Amino acid sequence: MIPVKVRAGPRGYDVLIEPGLLANFGDIVKKRLRGLHCAIISDSNVAPLFSERVKRSLTSTGFQPMLVTIPAGEQSKTLEQASAICDQMIAAGLDRRSFVVGLGGGVIGDISGFVGAVYHRGIPHVQIPTTLLAMVDSSIGGKTGVNTRAGKNLIGAIHHPALVIDDVDVLKTLPRREFNQGFAEIIKHAIIADAEMFVALKNVDLEDLAPLIRRNIEIKSKIVAKDERDRTGERVLLNFGHTVGHAIERAGNYREFLHGEAISLGIVAACSVSMKKAGLPRDQRDGIVDLLQRFDLPARLPPNFQREKIFQALPYDKKFESGKIRFVVTPRIGSAHLSSEVAIEDIREAVDQL
């Protein structure tokens, strides 16, 4: 198996993608990291499924792992929880030569990465993403963090992993809705950067996801490498569908839609805006909607949904840019750019059509 080499910082890191990797986890880590002690950070759904396997593999190769389990769900992604994890690691005697292993979806990846960034001013972070979304999106790019009452991901750090292990077998236990939402980010990647993958997605082999996951990691990591800290505008392309998507998530109080479902709706809205402002052909927009629906992702809001709440949640400030907001559009599948020609009325119109 050839790892994907992600360029980041002075050395970069490897992403390994293959079924059954967890059984060899200890050996794989041993080739790359020195410390003996580590904390496996997982959640209450994932730990019972996979933590024994990971622990056994680490122990049999000479590591001394401890397990920290936090309640599953976004509400665990807090500074308090990160602090409680650190306390347990301190009590177990982990020091600056230790490392953390994040075993779980994006919530675990974000909080374990944050702990890795701050524990003893930074220790290595190994990620074992267990959701499709975490494999193709959140485990790549180095963004870590926690939520506060005022909003999501407001406290965090850039801390790239030392290694990412994608054992595609773990996806077998993932609930269908969680699995499908990963395809919203995959379809987003296809729209902004890979027309060929867009076509291939129509006949994707769900029994052999490794090549698709690999391709998505390449797309995201290439974009991130050009613009690690969101400065040159390259990384902003990954926000395609997210301006309206985030507003829909917020309008549904983060309960009504999973992230990927809200992004699916956001993509549909971004396609309407792109037709008007960037010349996206209608048949391509229809092709995108069709592909989203193949993965049971929503293309329309529920009939009774209060659209007004979405408008209120849009990141809009009159003081800036005279009513124009920075919005990512696609002129055709496989390409995207930031437009400053989009006005709040264009977005309102697109949301009205959802």
Ligand SMILES: NC(=O)c1ccc[n+]([C@@H]2O[C@H](COP(=O)([O-])OP(=O)(O)OC[C@H]3O[C@@H](n4cnc5c(N)ncnc54)[C@H](O)[C@@H]3O)[C@@H](O)[C@H]2O)c1
């Ligand atoms: N850092 C980034 O760049 C980045 C990017 C995108 C999203 N995120 C973050 O990722 C989070 C969302 O990630 P997510 O969708 O993976 O959510 P999640 O981590 O909450 O996982 C979803 C659910 O699936 C369960 N689960 C995970 N793996 C499983 C498995 N293999 N079998 C059975 N159940 C399993 C979890 O316990 C949870 O209940 C958000 O907090 C978001 O902010 C971060």
Ligand SMILES: [Zn+2]
């Ligand atoms: Zn997203």
